[in-house]
Amino acid sequence: MVSLQEQLMKAGLVDKKKVQKVNQDKTKQKKEERRTGQQSVDEAKLAAAELQRKNAERAREFNAQRDAAANEKAVQAQIAQLVQKNRQPKAAKGAGEIAYNFTYGAKIERIYVSAAVQEHLVAGRLAIVGMGDQFELVPRVIADKIAERDEARVVRAKAAATPMEDDPYADFKIPDDFTW
Template identity: 50%
Template sequence: MASLQDQLLQAGLVDKKKAKQISKEKRKKQKVAKKSKEAQIDETKVVVQQARTDKMARDRALNAQRDAAARQKAIAAQIKQLVDNNRQTQGNGETAYNFTFDKKVKTIYVTEALRDHLIAGRLVIVAMDERFDLVPRGIADKIAERNSDIVVKPAETTTPDNEDDPYADFKIPDDLMW
């Protein structure tokens, strides 16, 4: 098998003068390396090694990104399955139940029994695919572990800071309808 230099000469890509000059420089480098008894650093090997380490770093970053996307997809599938399996039917509710989601007041219509369960905290609202579903509190806690942004937090009872308030003894009920 002919060397690369011979193949390039036969193909006409390099002339004989250039080929001799390159082989002469190569012999000089080898001679200097033998005389100095130092390990000669080959720049091409260094460049190849650097390119290899850069590629490995890029591959690791890309794999980490793919793994994160796969985990997010798996979590979304788990949440969807939890909601689909444990969804409470809202029926033809005539009672409006107002709640806040994403700093906006939303309204769903539920039956009186479901509204009572929502107020008591036995049911929690979960936002899935542009709709709101009712799930039991235990399931909502499992969903909140995976993604707390889609679980509607129950209304917090606030107490007035002013102790001189003459209406402090009169609590406003949660189920007050106007």
């Protein structure tokens, strides 16, 4: 098969010097492309690297979310286990028991306890832990461990406020067993 250059030479449209000049220019151009091609970054490679970086970042974010959800689930399981192992008995309604009111979140809740349990709650030896829509009594040490994991679940009895120096009602103390 005869090349296009040879056909043009036979036809007399180009001479041998022009063919050599074109070949030299092509060779120079290829050398230049090889030399500068190593220094310049290929756009396709750059785009592929950027896409790979974005995919890796998205995968890291997804893994972090998955790990955070797994950690939260593990913490909730630890809290449930602590409460199940250490919960204290509370009294049932209607058996001459006392209603103990406390605030949980933005609501005022009520549980029925015996007089001894009420004393322990007021003294701070027992604490109330919210488990969904139920409330359990646990020792203060266990409540501290639960509070390390999730502070919002633990309800503690508030200590009596210290009276102000010029309080006109300082002589009138409110009893602990007073119910509104």
